[in-house]
Amino acid sequence: MALASLLIILLAISSSSAALTEPLASTANPEVFPEYLGRGRGRREEEREENPYVFHSDSFRTRASSEAGEIRALPNFGEVSELLEGIRKFRVTCIEMKPNTVMLPHYIDATWILYVTRGRGYIAYVHQNELVKRKLEEGDVFGVPSGHTFYLVNNDDHNTLRIASLVRPVSTVRGEYQPFYVAGGRNPQTVYSAFSDDVLEAAFNTNVQQLERIFGGHKSGVIIHANEEQIREMMRKRGFSAGSMSAPEHPKPFNLRNQKPDFENENGRFTIAGPKNYPFLDALDVSVGLADLNPGSMTAPSLNSKSTSIGIVTNGEGRIEMACPHLGQHGWSSPRERGDQDITYQRVWAKLRTGSVYIVPAGHPITEIASTNSRLQILWFDLNTRGNERQFLAGKNNVLNTLEREIRQLSFNVPRGEEIEEVLQAQKDQVILRGPQRRSRDEARSSS
Template identity: 40%
Template sequence: MAFKPNLPLLAFLLLSLFFLSTTLALSLATKDPELKQCKQQCRHQERFDKQQRQQCEQKCEEYSREKQQREREEQQGREGHCNREDPQQQCEKCQRQCREQEQGQHDERQCEKRCEERRIEQEREQGRGREGGDNPRWEGSEEEEEQGNTPYVYRDEHFETRIKTQEGKVRILERFSKRSELLRGIENYRVAILEANPNTFVLPHHCDAEGVFFVVKGRGTISMVCQDNSETFNLQRGDILRVRAGTTIYLTNKDNHEKLMIAKLLQHVSSTGRYQEFFGTGGENPESFYRAFSMEVLEAAFNSPREKIERLFGQQTKGAIVKASQEQIRALSRHAQGGGGHFPFGGESKGPFNLLKKRPTDSNRHGQLYEVNTNECKELEELNLAVSFANITRGSMLGPFYCSKATKVAVVVEGTGYFEMACPHMSSGQQGRQEGGGSQRQEGGAHYQKVSARLSPGVVYVVPAGHPVVAVASGDQNLQILCFDINAKDNEKYHLAGKKNIMKKLEKEAQELSFSIPAREVEEILNKQDETFFFPGPHQRQEGGRAYA
């Protein structure tokens, strides 16, 4: 007997499915303001045709669903805190599932990365639970919610893992202009983080970028090979080193227990507008650039037979960061020079100097600031860069202040806390709510939106020139922040509180006209704070506890 479909019922089911999907989409857009804004931007793209707008809106929905899924997983993780298994075991199980799934190498790495991020977050949650139960993840003037779409803050998901082996990894931050035109002025700069396990070797390579390296932790060596000479230097925490574009370098971690971690600011010089490492040594992994040439060319260049060349460039499969024996480490370190020297760069070798051995420019019981600028160092002057390291005592704060010319690229090295910045370029839809619902833009004046974010190790944030900013350490540990200052020549730092507050230099009449209250009241408030640059934080409840780098 032939089957006869029930057409009215089928039509009803199709209509129901359409209605359900539409309702879900509308519900999604209603609950997620970011999704609504994303779709609006898609619809207002004049260069898009109808199909491109639909594809754009679909990507918005996909992103929103992924974000909600992450939020659900985090919530489940918090609710199941007491019953869950060890985060490391969960991570290993998760990564095994990533490898078992049929997917491309890139997708597999992204899947493993999400597992690792989940492990880190779970361990942080467990740590917070042990330390005090209901303490907030960050401390502000009130309970704040950070919006994820600010272009000034970058977290783990904004990094790309370029190199990864069992012995270490290199991560590169996305272009600063990728999410917003507001940072177009620094799009030629990238932040990179190198991590190498104890007793390891980073294979020789060169980059199409000028680099300034800062040793975050660990001990090692770096060898720099130029056309006419080569030099090897010892490295330790606090060392700064310039690496010129095209210089072949290789590194060792000579410590038996501690990882070597280096933060880099890179300014690419290639006409491609992209940053890239080039490995001449290696084989299949890392792939040697020699393998791109024809065998006939290689035979002629090396004056060697094919079989020897194939062996030379066909053996290495362990990746760009490999384990080395202690004998090999000692041999590679045998001719290493100094390292950890006092400021400034010494001699003609252009070796590293140690920023943390320099006298602090600002120091009190609430923190210390170490700085080197373009006037003090020719190597940095050529790049128009400055470097600083702030160590903020737990419960204390740095600033508020602003820079006259430099844009700060800040990398959180250690500790937790939060930062706040006054920004005239963000709308309230882009960065959360303000206290009391915000203020209205006044005719002839600017409206400043508060940009704020939680800080933890690895977070990168950007402070454009002229933008007042403050950083606050949590109550349980010091907050350490490394800053690369771009466009640093003739830059000045303007204090907005404390002894050096520039507002104190206004004449009494200017103060009265500006604040519309008697000058004596202005002076009373401005003179109340007698510290400089580092102050007690909003929630500091105990005295003492000097910070040390």
């Protein structure tokens, strides 16, 4: 993403077949998510058949749903496009739980990194035969290892709990993962349903009639309502003890919103959670970040040398522009089909609203631009971060300023070398800049 690996998981955008000709502040239906490639200056561009880097609400698949909440997931990235084959082993999911609800105990054959986008609650999981509970609030990052039984509780009386998450399956190479329910009945089925009666009778040392009453009664779905008394009792019980909270083998959530920003100026800020904050992320070679752009601001065009970013808009509106060498005038084209001198960089352009998800492959320069009417907050997951470097193509710290003056003059073939220096030194900000509309407005004010 364009912020500290600008890792850029969630839901609510519909596709549109109209070409992008209107500014963000247009009167277009707010539920529409139009996005096309190579948006031209002042002219209507040819509609592109597909944008493999941006996802619509109808791309999410419902994995579980009930009156109390739902779980949805994007499809396997490798099946969406060959251009996303490198992140096939990762999945993006989202969870929504209404007030006073519980997600049934289960485990998944995947490592799970969650980020709380709205609300509060707690997660409980079993580690070495100990029940560990962790309170969750907006901005928290937390991870659950694969194969560990856990459950989620929204203990708030009024607000919905919303979670965006990154999942890395461990059982298959195709990026597929499955839940294994240890509690439930008919909906959802439990893992016990796969075993024969005599085996279960021996395992539990009881008769099959009792087992059928226990494991065959629940029909209300994966997420269910609980009354206030049940919630209070769960909160009072073991798992939240001081000893458990301080045990080093049981990590606590890391809150991105409460930390000192890694970068901040008058245009916005960003905060990163990496191995130094959360060792769990180191094992996955993943970092998590949060960008907060003020209205009318933009991230300086930048690239990740090694990481691919998955960006999720958690709040606000804006747009992205990204340079891509793999998309020809009519869709994807292989580098084998053209020589280096024939490469053209297509502009991938998409409107952003709360819930938008987009992918930024390594090496692809990108900028995120906030609407002049609202802040733009982006959660990002950076994948393959070990050894990654972020390089800026504009701003005070851009890579061109690092090169020798002679190289710059030779490369741009500008007769007056001083003009190159004037252009490169004109921007006094770095990382987060004034966006196009805000810059034009400020210049108009200064000249009047």
